[in-house]
Amino acid sequence: MREKTIQVFTEHEEEFVSLLIGVGMRRTVAMALVFLINTKEATSRDIERGTDLRQPEVSLAIKYMADQGWISYKDIPSEWKGRPARNYSLAKTVPEIMSAIEKQLKSEANHQLTLLKKMREFL
Numbered sequence: 458m459r460e461k462t463i464q465v466f467t468e469h470e471e472e473f474v475s476l477l478i479g480v481g482m483r484r485t486v487a488m489a490l491v492f493l494i495n496t497k498e499a500t501s502r503d504i505e506r507g508t509d510l511r512q513p514e515v516s517l518a519i520k521y522m523a524d525q526g527w528i529s530y531k532d533i534p535s536e537w538k539g540r541p542a543r544n545y546s547l548a549k550t551v552p553e554i555m556s557a558i559e560k561q562l563k564s565e566a567n568h569q570l571t572l573l574k575k576m577r578e579f580l
Contacts, residue, residue, distance in 0.1 A: 466508075470495060480562060485510055489518035490554070493528060498546040500533075519545060527554050 466474070470491050477487035488508040493499060499507070504515045522528045529548040532541040547554070 466491070477558075480558065481565075482558070483518070483521070485514040485518040486521050489515060490522060490527070493522075493545060493547055494551055498544040500542050500544055502542075504545070525557065527557070 466488075474484075474487045474491050477490065478484055482490075488510060489504050492504050492507050496503070496507075501512065501515050501519060504510065504519075505512055508515070510518070519528065523530075527547060527549050528545050530543040530545045532543055535541050549557075
């Protein structure tokens with residue numbers, strides 16, 4: 458049997474997750490993102506164990522981050538038959554990801570303000 462270390466969140470990392478959730482990011486994405494920020498690379502199973510998320514939640518979070526261009530992956534050939542595992546890592550730096558989040562939030566805020574202005578026109 459192999460021995461493997463499982464990383465868990467520190468108080469500081471949990472606070473970072475809370476801040477990401479506070480600006481509107483889904484909890485699962487925030488947890489997976491913070492986990493990947495603090496590890497060089499990880500399999501989806503590592504993310505599951507380190508974040509205490511279920512496999513479908515991790516898969517959806519990974520898909521969202523991949524769609525955003527935030528993560529990349531490389532296939533790891535399996536020792537046995539079957540599907541190869543994937544190692545995920547950040548494709549962008551943390552400041553680049555934070556800039557993308559900021560840009561998205563500004564766009565959403567501007568859209569909300571535009572809707573509010575249109576609502577005032579009806580009064």
